[in-house]
Amino acid sequence: MEMKCAIIDKTGKIEDNKLKIKEVELPKISNNEILLKISACGVCRTDLHIIEGDLGKDIKNVIPGHEIVGIVKEMGKEVKDVSIGERVGVAWLYRSCGVCEYCISGRENLCKNKEFTGFSRNGGYSEYVVADSRFIFKIPEGFKDEEAAPLLCSGAIGYRSFKLTNPTPGSTIAIFGFGGSAHLTAQLIKKLGHKVVVVSRNEKHLQLAKDLGADFVFSPKYGDVYTNLVDKNIENAIVFAPSPIPIMNALKVIKPGGRVVVSGIHIEGDINLDYDSQLFHEKMLLSVESYTREDMIEYLKLAFNLGIKPVYKTINLGDVNSALERLKKSEINGVEVIKF
Numbered sequence: 001m002e003m004k005c006a007i008i009d010k011t012g013k014i015e016d017n018k019l020k021i022k023e024v025e026l027p028k029i030s031n032n033e034i035l036l037k038i039s040a041c042g043v044c045r046t047d048l049h050i051i052e053g054d055l056g057k058d059i060k061n062v063i064p065g066h067e068i069v070g071i072v073k074e075m076g077k078e079v080k081d082v083s084i085g086e087r088v089g090v091a092w093l094y095r096s097c098g099v100c101e102y103c104i105s106g107r108e109n110l111c112k113n114k115e116f117t118g119f120s121r122n123g124g125y126s127e128y129v130v131a132d133s134r135f136i137f138k139i140p141e142g143f144k145d146e147e148a149a150p151l152l153c154s155g156a157i158g159y160r161s162f163k164l165t166n167p168t169p170g171s172t173i174a175i176f177g178f179g180g181s182a183h184l185t186a187q188l189i190k191k192l193g194h195k196v197v198v199v200s201r202n203e204k205h206l207q208l209a210k211d212l213g214a215d216f217v218f219s220p221k222y223g224d225v226y227t228n229l230v231d232k233n234i235e236n237a238i239v240f241a242p243s244p245i246p247i248m249n250a251l252k253v254i255k256p257g258g259r260v261v262v263s264g265i266h267i268e269g270d271i272n273l274d275y276d277s278q279l280f281h282e283k284m285l286l287s288v289e290s291y292t293r294e295d296m297i298e299y300l301k302l303a304f305n306l307g308i309k310p311v312y313k314t315i316n317l318g319d320v321n322s323a324l325e326r327l328k329k330s331e332i333n334g335v336e337v338i339k340f
Contacts, residue, residue, distance in 0.1 A: 001025075001026045002023040002024060002025060002026065003023065003024060003025075003026050003126055003127040003128045004021065004022070004023055004126070004127050004317060005021075005022065005023075005024055005063045005122075005125055005126035005127065005317075006019040006020070006021050006063065006064070006125040006126070006317055006320050006321075007019060007020050007022060007024070007061060007062065007063050007125075008020075008050070008051055008059050008060065008061070008062050008063070008064060009060065009061070010058075010059075010060055011050075011051065011052065011053035011057075011058050011059050011060075012051075012052065012053065013052055014048060014051055014052060014321065014324045014325055014328055015325065017051065017052075018321045019051070019064070019125065019320060019321055019324075021317065021318055026128055027122065027128065027129075027130045028130075029074055029075075029076050029130050030076055031076040031077055031078040031079075032076055032078050032079060032132055032133055032134060033076050033079070033130050033131060033132055033133060034072050034073075034074065034075050034076065034079055034082065034088075034130070034131055034133050034136070035072070035073045035074035035075075035128060035129075035130055036068070036070030036071060036072060036073065036088065036090065036128060036129050036130075036131055037070050037071050037073050037127065037128055037340075038068055038069070038070040038124055038126060038127060038128060038129055038340050039069050039070050039071065039087070039145040039339070039340055040068075040069045040070075040145040040146045040148070040149040040314075040337050040338065040339050040340065041065045041067055041068050041069075041123075041124030041125060041126075041149055041337065041338045041340075042065075042067030042149040042150040042152070042153065042154065042180075042335055042336075042337050042338075043065075043067075043315075043320065043323045043324065043327060043335070043336045043337065043338065044065075044066065044067055044150075044153050044154060044180065045179065045180070045181075045242070045264075045327060046066070046092065046118075046153065046265050047064040047065060047066070047118060047125075047324065048324055048327055048328055049242075049265060049266045050062075050064055050118065050119055051064060051324065054266045054268075055119070055265065055266060057119075059119070062118070062119065062122060062123075063118065063122040063123050063124075063125050063126050063129075064118040064119070064123050064124075064125050065117070065118045065123035065124030065125040065126070065129075065338070066090070066091060066092040066116070066117040066118040066119075066123050066124060066152070066153055067091070067124065067149045067150055067151075067152045067153045067154065067337075068089060068090040068091075068117070068123065068124035068129055068131075068149065068152065069087065069088075069089050069090075069139060069145045069146075069148050069149045069152070070087070070088065070090070070124075070128075070129065071085060071086070071087055072084050072085060072086045072087075072088060073128070075133070076133070079133040080133070081133075082133055082136065086138075087139050087145075088131075088136040088137060088138060088139060089136065089137040089138075089139050089148060089149070089151075089152045089300075090117055090124065090129060090131040090135075090136055090137075090152070091117065091135070091137065091152040091153055091156065091291075091296060092116055092117055092118070092152075092153050092290055092291075093108065093109060093114060093115075093116065093117070093135055093290050093291070093292075093293075094114075094115040094116055094117045094120070094121045094131070094132055094135060095114065095115050095132040095134065095135050096108040096109075096111035096113065096114040096115075096135075097111050097112075097113040097114070100112065100113065106292060106294060107292065108292055108293065109289050109290040109291055109292050110289060117129075117131070124338075125317065125320055125338065127340060135293065137152070137293075137296050137297065137300060138300075139300070140300060140301070140303075140304040142304055143303075143304070143309070145339070146312060146314050146337045146339055147309050147310060147312070149337050150180060150184065150310040150312065150335045150337065151184070151299065151300060151303055151308075151310070152296070153181075154180040154181040154184055154310070154335060155181070155184040155185075155188075155299060155303060155308070155310075156291045156295055156296050156299050157181055157263050157288060157290070157291060158181045158182065158184050158185030158188065158238070158240075158263065159185070159188060159291070159295060159298070159299040159302070160288055160290075160291040160292075160295050161185065161238045161261045161263045161288050162185060162188060162189060162238065162261075163295070164259070164261045164286050164288060165235075165236035165237075165238065165259050165261050166236075166259065167194060167235060167236055168235065169193065170193055170194060170195075171194055171195070171235040171236065172194065172195040172196075172197060172215070172232060172233050172234050172235055173189050173194050173195070173196060173197070173234070173235065173236050173237065173238065174196075174197040174198075174199065174229065174232070174234045174236075174237040174238070174250060174253065174254070175189075175196060175197070175198045175199070175209075175237070175238050175240065176199045176200075176237060176238070176239045176240065176241050176246035176247075176249065176250055177199075177200060177239065177240035177241025177242075177243075177246060178198050178200040178202065178205035178206065178208065178209050178240070179205070179240060179241075179327075179330070179332070180310070180332070180334065180335040181240055181263060182198075182238075182240040183205075183208060183209070183212060183310070183311060183334055183335075184303075184308060184310055185238065185240075186198065186209060186212050186213070186214060187212055187213075187306075187308045187309075188302070188303075188306070188308055190212070190213045190214075191306040191307070191308065192306075195215045196209075196213070196214045196215055196216075197214070197215060197216045197217070197218070197229065197232050197234060198214045198216070198217045198218070199217075199218050199219075199220065199225060199229070199246065199249070200217070200219060200241075201219055201220055201221055202330050203219065204333045205330070205333060206218075206219060208311065208333050208334065212311075216232060220249075225249040225252075225253065226249065226252045226253055229253040230252075230253055232253070233255065234253050234254050234255060234258070235254065235255055235258050236254060236258050236259045236260070236261070237250035237251075237253070237254055237258070237259075237260045237261070238260075238261045238262075238263060239260060239261070239262045239263065239264070240263050240264065241264075242264045242266055242267055242268050243267065243268055243269060244267055244268075244269045244270060244271040244272070247260060247262055247267070247271055247285070248271065248272070248273065248274075248278060251273070251277075251278035251279065251283055251285065252277055252278055254283060256281035256282060256283065257281065257282050257283070258283055258284070259283070259284045259285075259286060260283070260284070260285050260286070261286045261287075261288060262285070262286070262287050262288065263288045265289075273285075310334055310335050310337075311333065311334030311335070312334050312335045312336065312337050313332075313334070313335075313336050313337070314336075314337050314338075314339040315336050315337070315338055315339070316338070316339070317338055317340070320338060323336045323338075
């Protein structure tokens, strides 16, 4: 039996290096794995980084995609706590080793031997996918497939970023860049009782931020970031834009003792910090590497209870190359999701 998929033929810029739409053999499962018939898969910026070779690895014959919702069709003989016909989610962390110092301390996202969906293992730009049953997630019934898919990376990475800011009650948090992950994170921050400041060069993204309740929005096209934000009482910041400039600006505008959390898996360029203006006064700069299963379980419950949902558009698998180009050009407001 065959399945349709979009596959990476070689790494390179998406404008000149389209994914190939083709038919391939249905994958086989091992003892702890399940086979899912995919219902929806989000298009994430990490997919773009993988395709363009930004993660330092030449990828060939790999199916990208790691925001996957699907129905269990087959199960290995050692699979537990899931049943045929059940709807589940598959995320970026395909599996970790389970025995290293990070895994046994609940920090499996830092495991040196972990595998990734859509990178080291085939992912969700496909009609079917294999997943490790120990790293799948139950999807709350209140979400449609296409609503749940972006939560599995864009939402979860924003949640972990928010947790790492360690905010005080009612604080102001700045968001730099307002794409797929940021628009979900802004909803979370507001619904948990904090104020949100959004910085973006994209006017449509700023309007979406306003629509979602941002307390103040600003474009660097209209003035100096520090001058316009320094009086906003910003305790912490989360940087989603894959650029060093927002990181440096965020460090300048946060209060003494504040934190800047960088959510991106890749930053395009060097970060040149000035100690006196950006790191002094006990400011902290943190990066985020994926998320743990505990993070995901917490976040899916929170998203359901708080009514957090993505602003999304559905596309067909054949439209995925165009979607990736729109993502690169910052032309997507919210997220786009492949619907099968």
